[in-house]
Amino acid sequence: MSGIAVVVVILMSAGAARKVNAQGPRVIDITAKRYGFTPSTITLKKGETVTLRLHSEDVVHGFFSRPLKLDETIEPGKTAEVTITPQTVGTFQTICDHFCGAGHGSMSMTIVVE
Amino acid sequence: MKDVDRRGFLRVAGMSIGIGALYRTLPAAAMTGSANEMLTALGKKSGEKVAPFTFVQMSDTHVGFQGPPNPLGTKAFEQAVAKVNALPQRPDLVLFTGDLTHDSEDKDVHAARMKRFREIARNIKADKIVYVPGENDAGLDGGALFRENFGETYYSLDHKGVHFVALDNVSRAKPEVGKEQLDWLEKDLRRFSKATPIVVFTHRPLFDLKPEWEWFTSDGDEVTNILNRYDNVTVLYGHIHRDNEHHDGHTAHYGARSLIFGFPDPQKGPEKKPFAFDKEHPFAHLGIRSLDERPGEELRKDEIELTLREMSGVNGVQQMLRNPKI
Ligand SMILES: [Cu+2]
Numbered sequence: 001m002s003g004i005a006v007v008v009v010i011l012m013s014a015g016a017a018r019k020v021n022a023q024g025p026r027v028i029d030i031t032a033k034r035y036g037f038t039p040s041t042i043t044l045k046k047g048e049t050v051t052l053r054l055h056s057e058d059v060v061h062g063f064f065s066r067p068l069k070l071d072e073t074i075e076p077g078k079t080a081e082v083t084i085t086p087q088t089v090g091t092f093q094t095i096c097d098h099f100c101g102a103g104h105g106s107m108s109m110t111i112v113v114e
Numbered sequence: 115m116k117d118v119d120r121r122g123f124l125r126v127a128g129m130s131i132g133i134g135a136l137y138r139t140l141p142a143a144a145m146t147g148s149a150n151e152m153l154t155a156l157g158k159k160s161g162e163k164v165a166p167f168t169f170v171q172m173s174d175t176h177v178g179f180q181g182p183p184n185p186l187g188t189k190a191f192e193q194a195v196a197k198v199n200a201l202p203q204r205p206d207l208v209l210f211t212g213d214l215t216h217d218s219e220d221k222d223v224h225a226a227r228m229k230r231f232r233e234i235a236r237n238i239k240a241d242k243i244v245y246v247p248g249e250n251d252a253g254l255d256g257g258a259l260f261r262e263n264f265g266e267t268y269y270s271l272d273h274k275g276v277h278f279v280a281l282d283n284v285s286r287a288k289p290e291v292g293k294e295q296l297d298w299l300e301k302d303l304r305r306f307s308k309a310t311p312i313v314v315f316t317h318r319p320l321f322d323l324k325p326e327w328e329w330f331t332s333d334g335d336e337v338t339n340i341l342n343r344y345d346n347v348t349v350l351y352g353h354i355h356r357d358n359e360h361h362d363g364h365t366a367h368y369g370a371r372s373l374i375f376g377f378p379d380p381q382k383g384p385e386k387k388p389f390a391f392d393k394e395h396p397f398a399h400l401g402i403r404s405l406d407e408r409p410g411e412e413l414r415k416d417e418i419e420l421t422l423r424e425m426s427g428v429n430g431v432q433q434m435l436r437n438p439k440i
Contacts, residue, residue: 062288066325073287093326098287099253102217105328106386 025049025083032061032074032096035103041110046089054080061107062098068111070094086113167274169207170198170240171315173352174372176250177234178227179216183375183388185435190373190400191234199239207273208240211352211370212248212284212317219254228263244271248317248352249284257285268295270302277306281316283331289318290332300340314341314349321360321367324380329354341365354380355388356399373400393431 030052031038044050054063056074063072063080067088072080096107175191184190198205214235215227228251235243247260247267257267267282279302283291291299303312314320320334331337341347342363349367355377358369375388376399389399 060287064325066322066330095326095328097289097328097332099217099249099284101219101254102250104249104253108326108386 025051027051027053029053029055030063030109031055031057032063032107033057034059034101035096035107037063037094037096037107037109039109041112043112043114044084044086046086046113049083049085051081051083054082059100060098061096061100063094064097065092065094065111068092068094071097073098086111089113167206168201168203169209170201170205171209171211171350171370172198172373173211173370174213174248174355174374175210175231175234176213176216176372176374177231178218178223179374183391185391186396186431188230188234190397193397194373195234195237199237205240206242207278208238208243209278209315209350210235210243210245211315211350212246213250213352213372214245214248215251216374217250217254221255221259224254225259228259232263242273244278244280244315246280246282246315246317247284249289252282252285257282260285268298276311276313277303279303279312279314281314281320281337283316283318283320283334288332289328289330291337292333296333296336296340299337303340303344306344308343308345310344310346312341312344312347314347316349316351318353319351319358319360319367319369320349321362323354323358323360323369324386327380327386329380338362338365371400376400396431 026048028042028050030042032054033056052063052070054072054074056076058076060076061074063070063074063082067090068084068086070082070084072082074080090113092111092113093108094111096104100107172191172194175188177188177191180187198208214231215224218224218227245260245264247257247264251257252260252267260267266280267285268280270277270279272278279299281291281299282295283289286292306312314337316331318331318334319329320331320337322334323329341349342365345364347365349365350370351367352370352372354369355372355375356369356379357371358367360367375391377386377388380386392398
């Protein structure tokens with residue numbers, strides 16, 4: 001009998017965890033560091049609401065994409081958050097638009113929307 | 115009336131040479147009646163006669179840059195200076211459209227690069243040389259080092275009936291001109307009539323050429339709205355390291371080639387990656403175009419290839435790579 005009780009508890013906690021995720025958007029952590037973003041590519045679903053949580057490991061960076069309407073400033077020691085629900089399927093480049101040093105021009109990441 | 119082809123006249127390469135700027139503007143001015151008077155007044159104001167003149171644009175010399183796309187460092191810049199000095203007509207003005215230096219996170223290194231830039235630029239034989247910064251010159255220190263060397267990052271000047279405006283879209287944190295400068299621009303231009311020929315020189319393009327490659331200015335539309343109140347505006351910019359031509363209302367925008375390495379056509383290449391260095395053609399994608407326009411004559415365009423003189427060709431390049439002092 002006690003074995004069955006344990007199984008029930010596990011199911012309940014798994015169910016609860018799923019419920020929490022369903023309430024809030026998926027969070028993706030992105031780190032900016034001269035001269036790139038980690039991860040360098042993320043994949044989102046069209047219509048899915050996600051929160052991008054942005055960190056900088058060194059200096060002030062930007063996080064910009066005209067089509068995705070992203071224009072964030074990432075300051076070291078702080079977290080910048082932006083929630084988006086992409087409506088267009090495609091591959092988009094976000095760039096650092098805050099000049100951060102000599103390799104700045106190649107600092108970008110890819111957001112794929114499927 | 116034949117379109118005097120201001121496109122042709124002001125088309126820009128790493129360097130463009132415009133001869134006879136006023137020939138292009140006078141026919142348009144004549145149609146508006148009071149415009150000739152205005153041009154004369156403008157000339158009087160600056161103490162100069164309205165007259166044809168020669169000017170040159172040079173861009174993106176990135177002094178201090180070293181790497182595979184151009185292992186020759188400042189050679190193309192030095193060659194271009196020699197070409198300008200060999201022109202049949204000494205230019206009145208030389209406009210530098212930014213990225214004079216390649217930035218370094220070490221302030222002393224950056225200052226040394228600025229000094230080296232000045233040493234090379236000092237050899238240019240021209241009546242006047244004017245500069246705007248690129249993000250490599252001014253992005254990390256808000257323009258402090260640039261101002262120490264060249265003065266203000268935005269300003270204007272009148273020259274023989276043409277009004278030149280230097281715009282700074284690089285020394286703020288974001289790629290923008292900013293409200294203060296927009297207000298200044300509006301005031302600066304207010305005293306001119308619609309027909310005044312205006313040449314704006316700036317580093318980044320003022321329109322969305324390729325935002326995902328950072329080829330844009332956030333508030334560029336606001337600048338162009340002000341410029342479009344005037345009939346004859348040419349914007350010369352750098353940053354993109356290639357030729358480009360774009361028209362928006364009365365404003366024509368021309369991108370310049372670089373004197374360090376070239377970028378591909380953004381419509382064709384998915385990646386922002388410079389052209390690789392080619393020993394057979396060490397100055398490919400850099401080059402110079404000269405434009406000569408005179409009334410009643412056809413526009414003459416010449417593609418001038420930079421050469422290595424006595425050390426031309428692959429052997430010369432190898433020799434230079436072995437001996438960077440040359
Ligand atoms: Cu950056």
